[in-house]
Amino acid sequence: MMLHVPVMLQEVLEALRPWEEQVCVVDGTLGAAGHARAILANCPRCRLVGIDQDPSALDEARLNLAPYGDRVTLIPGNFRDLSTLLPRYEIKVCSAFLFDLGVSSMQIDREERGFSFHGEGPLDMRMDSGTLSRGVTAADIVNSWELGDLIGLFRRYGEDPFAVPIARAIVMHRERYGPLMTTESLVALIRRTLPAPAQRKAGTHPARRIFQALRIAVNDEMEALRETLESLPSFCGDPSTVVFITYHSLEDRLVKQHMKTWAAEGKGLLVTKKPLVPREEEIRENKRSRSAKLRVFRFGPVPTREERRAARRKEGRSGGLPSA
Template identity: 45%
Template sequence: MHEPVMLDRVLALFAPALGDRDAVLVDATLGLGGHADALLSEHPSLRLIGLDRDPEALDRSRDRLARHGSRVHLVHAVYDRMPEVLADLGLAKVDGVLFDLGVSSMQLDMRERGFAYSTDAPLDMRMDPTAGITAADVLNTYPVAELTRVLREYGEERFAHRIARAVVAEREREPFRTSERLVKLVYEAVPAATRRTGGHPAKRTFQALRIEVNGELEALRRALPAALDALAVGGRIVVESYHSLEDRMVKRALAARARSRTPEGLPVELAGHGPELRLLTRGAEQASEEEARRNPRAKPVKLRAAERIANGGNAA
């Protein structure tokens, strides 16, 4: 059974923005609808716009959320299309935006999707299996330099060049099709001393391939400012990230709008230069030890949240 990560904290953070009014919230990463279901149940007047790039996730969430009726509107879209989706619905502003980033439990559990390195499966890794390149395409066509970049930037892999060279040499013998062969190659390419620490040596390579295949960081880079622009004054954004690259991007996006843009030394705040956001978390919050034991997916989570306090820096 899917368990939404840090659900109680998410509900508490959104409560002031959604309670006692006809509010609208965008769940930008709907997944199996766990957070969405709880938010709709908590707030009987809430209208929820759910986005997901995975058609199967949308189908499952549609069934799960059916009891909420017309308060739910689901859209097959990546979260960087949020402005377009809101414009189509005639919505200028919303009261909440939720991002629960990364690969979903359903995607990890479905062997044929190829996200997990623990079982032999086709090297697909597309969150939307109807579009785009696969992980096999990346492995079989990217030159050494480009593969190295992907592994180093998205997997933070110290031995990126070494693994990339091994992949290119091995694909000359036979193209990559399934994960078992890649896992073995990575294991052999990484020095023995490194294999003994930091988890499975293939973890970083699989993360990098998944991010490249789905364009995750580029989509997030576009989506964060769009989500913040869509928030009404008093609206809130909550973001759950699962690796440092995402969290760093979220931290910078929120911090940039939580600062005054009035030049230092001036005695008063210039109109239109004040902070747009108030940070609601001190740094990144993490799941409790008890939740991490109960739900291993919660262990790496970093949650950040903010409230819109002004439009374009003007006082609310």
């Protein structure tokens, strides 16, 4: 089994209190099941429904969750399809949902998946490895999109200040030397394109933003997240808790906007006015957690001011999540 470190595990578990009231929790981004395993261990009545589009992740999760037997239901698919996947398994209402939107360690560490800008692999980046849908690869985008489209992609999904020169360098390279087919060749091109002072000041890998933009586009991540947020309320009961862990501002902004809308419509309580971030100790132990932000929304009757004060006092004693 591969080593998997679930991000902000303590905060996720606190968000799901009281544990004895969790009866059906959907982990929409199951991965290697680090969060799912802890939820099953702490929530004695819980049925865990795990969704993932990566077949290798489901295989890993199946091994990790084997001790919990029929308390676990694994579903191959994309969380954007909740409205069709859950009814297929006769799931109508869930007590909690968890979405950890980061790329899993098993995907990053396997160079043949093409997610990592460290090492060499094909420019692929498909979360489902092409098993659920053929889809475009990162190589398809890099080698076929027009200059303006590449610039727009790198600006919109990568928020990269060097979107223009990088896009131009890509187009020039493929016209002169042929297509870019590997992660290593794309990283080398980006390094050659960016001024050395800019690379030193960046503080992160110079290819990080471009790889992020390509991955989002390949997997249609923003639209998938939007569809998920729109379908969630129909599966939430009274009460139901929704937890999102995001890793870049585009995701976090979309989650924040929907949670604020739900609160304004009186559908429930925005538990986290500001996102929770990993503790310094966690960041030291797992550097991939450093950009994580966690937000929580609880569907159901909105508690009174006095009830919220009482909850804050209780959470203060137990070290739980801050309340809105």
